[in-house]
Amino acid sequence: MKLYNTLTKKVEEINPIAPPAVTIYTCGPTVYDYPHVGNWYTFIRYDLLVRALKIDGLEPKWVMNITDVGHLVSDADEGEDKLEKGARREGKTAWDVAKFYGDYFTEGLKRLNFVQPTYLPKATEHIQEQIDLVKTLEEKGYTYKIDDGIYYDTSKFPKYSDFAQLDIDEQQAGKRVSFNEQKRNTSDFALWKFSPRDHQRDMEWDSPWGKGFPGWHLECSAMSRKYLGDTIDIHSGGIDHVPVHHTNEIAQSEAATGQQFAHYWMHTNHILVDDEKISKSLGNGITLEDIENKGYSLEAFRLHVYESHYRSQSKFNWESLEAAQNRLNDLHAAVDLRHQTNVNVMPDDLDQMFKSTREGIHKAILDDLDTPKALSVLSQFVTHMLSLTEIPGAEGKYSDGTLAFFDDVFGLNLANRPDITDDQKQLIADREKARSEKDWQRADELRNALEEQGIGLRDTPRGAIWYRL
């Protein structure tokens, strides 16, 4: 498959180091609060990447970390740890906060029907690996100590600014970020932070340099190495990570191992809500609960994510989610035809249509995850199916694996949608009988009864076709 590689700025064919295995590391959430739709947007896109690699015949080994310590509120390497801040807000310990939101996140992966990552390592459970990595960097002469921690000397890593094409000096011109005056270079970052002298942190560990906690870039380097080795195939993350977090990861990992850290870098663009970036201060952090409370399904949300390309900045609003929900309902109606038994004639040309649909989607997804194109193909399929008045009896042509393929790609749970109950089928049969006897009152009663159960009917020349309301 092809993917845009931030490293080379080109769309490239993915060639794993040891096919069919392909290793993927994804920068996961910092678990100090509820994730918002923007967070889920990006994670769904990494899930899609894994799905795409699978349908391309590869066997993904996917690591997504859970950051449960170490992110400071600002990157000035000062200030409060997010976990500690969240804990103070909620009157809990940082450990409680991490546990609560960590569990919430992994539960969310299930609710959104994610492919289960091979590993979901937590930063707090890999402190030793992180300390070891700092030791290695220390031995190789990349570190120095100042009063608040051990720092990475970016001037020792000549390629530092290459990845993000940073112009460090230029960037300094207008920015006003305070930083520790003892730092040798403004781009230097903390590997190990010392605990403050005046109070005890909820989360702190002993280390060769003193009690403290790991810097926030360290965990990704340490854990990707542990689970996936010195060089990984694909590293994914939000576009905002390019200039700082990923740049620092590369600096740490490549300095420590002497090997290239990742061959392919996938970055997802952000979504805007009300034409603005999502942030806490704007109060536009919509959650999964908000979506469900408004009557939309999480599958509709997933479909909505696919409606734009991962590399373009896209918009989220309720109207477009409504559109996705309607689109999903049509898709469900088309898929539910597999259970309809009122007629049993199947046009022969459907085989070809199913095949070309699968091929069209396959091609689009493997072409840099072109989901808008894939959905376009899928919609043509839906229109075709819904325009049929002669539909497959029972499993019909749907048993050819098309629905399973859709699920493999999109994760929308189409193949396992249940049939209606026997009682409901009887109601439909009774109504058909009433209609044939021109007992319209009886027919309408039965139709209303079905509607109350969430079943709608389309009367076609060949009989009634049901759909879920």
Add this chain to the structure above:
RNA sequence: GGCGCGUUGGCCGAGGAGUUAGGCAAAGGUCUGCAAAACCUUGUACACGAGUGCGACUCUCGUACGCGCCUCCA
């Protein structure tokens, strides 16, 4: 202040120099016992100005507006 990106019909959103993206919504129509659903049709979209092309919404330059990054961020 520095760097970069974008501006597509009511909304979302692809695309690419000359051929319908797609979806949602809307209007008209077909079908129907009535509905509903479905299907069909329709809308003269490409911010503005100039330039280069036989031809530009698609390339170039400029203008306006918006956005992102440079600060934690998905």
